[in-house]
Amino acid sequence: MKKTGTPITIMTQNLRCGYIRDERDGRENMIRTRQHRFKKLVEKYDPDMIALQECTTGWLGLLEDGILDDYTIVYKWIQRGIDMIPGQTDLGSNPVAYKTAKYEELDRGHFWLSQTPEVCSPSYSPDKGPRIVTWVHLKDKETGAKFYFHSTHFTLGEEWEVVESGRQVARRFEAFPEGTNAFVMGDLNSPYRKYCYNGYAYRPGFKDLRDAAQSMAEDGLCEMGEFRQGTYNAFKFIDGCNWIDHILVKPNPRMAVDFYGVLYDHIGVPEKNVPEGYVSDHYAILTKVRIDTEEDYGKYYEYGPEAEEALPDENYPTRREWTEMQKAKGKL
DSSP, rough: OOSSSSEEEEEEEEOOOOOOOOOOGGGGGGGGHHHHHHHHHHHHHHSEEEEESSEEEHHHHHHIIIITTTTEOOOBBSOOOOOOTOOOOOOEEOOEEEETEEEHHHHHHHSSSSSSTTTOOOOSSSSBBBBBBEEEEEEETTTTOEEEEEEEOOOSSSSHHHHHHHHHHHHHHHHSOOTTOEEEEEEEOOOTTTTTHHHTTTTTOOEEEHHHHHHHHHSOOEEOOOOOOOOOOTTTOOOOOOEEEEEEEEOOTTTTEEEEEOOOEEEEEEGGGGEEOOOOOOEEEEEEEEOOOSSEEEEEESOOGGGGGGOSSSSSSHHHHHHHHHHTOOOO
16 A cells, blocks of 8 residues: 555653752752653654653753754643652653754643633642643644644542543544544553543544554554553553553544554763763554545544443443453453
């Protein structure tokens, strides 16, 4: 099959929040050290679009002054950072960054993952902090192809707040006209094909790009990168230990996936006296897609048997109940 369409190289990376001189993750994993590793990662893979999570004020200053000089960074501050040092405060955000020279910005915005999406508010539960989705609508200056790009970070807990957050974004995607190119990605705190993931990933507005890529790879149309034990590494699991970072898209038969994989890079920067090590406590995901293709890839966006595990629309079980049901089926 020939390859047509507008190519986009996309990366998602949870940066791991913290202060510039914060040593709680070890001196080798302080932001002032990891900033150089992240810069090398970006230079190596040269993404057109980057979704970032846990970007604090310290991180943003570094991104805007040296790391992402060729990118426009779109963000909205959350009222407080995530997992800050006790007794100290900071701001946090989930920015989207795009190559300034390559894209024309048509629109930008944000909404809150809550029952009042237009107002900053806790994520579906009074004891949870606010969570945000940052988005931008872009047009490729050369081809005119348009797409929406979203970055987010779901709340912790792996319970109903996460399910409802995913369903909120899915409803937005479902409302986009057919043929819209739309991406959402980030740290979704939802293990792949587990309880919360099954609560939102199979909604009509969504398709996991990993699944679409694997289906295309089976037909020789996509190159799959590395997949070890997960995307989360906690600064100690070299192969990762959990699949909680995802890229979801609005199903679109005119979207091809040429590459999809996890970047298990450990990077050193000798010129900065930075030893080889982790970029973050999450590994980045990289994908290469083509939008507005002449070819029809519709069959790769259909749901397979895995969707039978989707949680019902209403009155879905708790995670504990779901776990017991899975055990009874012999699936756990």
